[in-house]
Amino acid sequence: MAKTATKWTLSEEERKKLLKVLTYEKVRGKPIYYRDYKKVLKGELPPEAVMGSSGLQAYLIMLLIKFLLSKLDEEKFILLSNELGFLYGKGSWRNLDIAVFEKEKVKPYLMQDKLIPVPPKVVIEIDTKADLSRYGSFEDYVHEKTQDLLDAGVEEVVWIFTKTKKVMVAERGKKWIVQNWDEDFEVLAGIKVNLKDLMEEVS
Known part of the structure; x- marks a missing residue:
């Protein structure tokens, strides 16, 4: 996973692995992701930031x-x-x-x-x-x-x-x-x- 000046560059395999980690629940085969998961995919937040409790x-x-x-x-x-x-x-x-x-x-x-x-x-x-x-x-x-x-x-x-x-x-x-x-x-x-x-x- 490489990082440019503005965003992460993910390979398809890396993206799939990260989405699996970011899956909060699954309902009838469709994933529900953690809130702000897109920010993790963009490299703006680490996974722990969206998975943790207040x-x-x-x-x-x-x-x-x-x-x-x-x-x-x-x-x-x-x-x-x-x-x-x-x-x-x-x-x-x-x-x-x-x-x-x-x-x-x-x-x-x-x-x-x-x-x-x-x-x-x-x-x-x-x-x-x-x-x-x-x-x-x-x-x-x-x-x-x-x-x-x-x-x-x-x-x-x-x-x-x-x-x-x-x-x-x-x-x-x-x-x-x-x-x-x-x-x-x-x-x-x-x-x-x-x-x-x-x-x-x-x-």
Whole structure:
């Protein structure tokens, strides 16, 4: 890969390899790239710059993982994170920020270097790193991903939006709800989360 005064010059093979690295998700065979992936292809940004989380996103994920681990029955459930790859159909996989699985169902896949084909019971997403140029709006992407996950067997999908400080809760067979950060939402039976309280406890 050579660099001129204004841009990178990529061979076709190098471009394909880089696009593979920059693929955030794949839906029905079509890739969804990381946001600002074109800047990486032009040499304006390194891949890490578009693939990394913001401080707030990482902080919220840490708080939620810590809280959930203190509440979950470890005999029945296991929590996975770090943009876990969930394979839910031919040519379709999604990255998950936080996923709660039934331990016995996911156990056979935990030591394999592959995407996990078992649907989690609960998925929690915080914003997105996806390039949204193929969508009409951010909401279109959120709704598509949520419906895909529910159709694949996920029982509950929670979205946390840091800019608007809103939470969307979607459960299979129920009305989707959008609420404020200071309102409780339930993750599995009896485990209630309040983002405002969670953040104030450690501030």
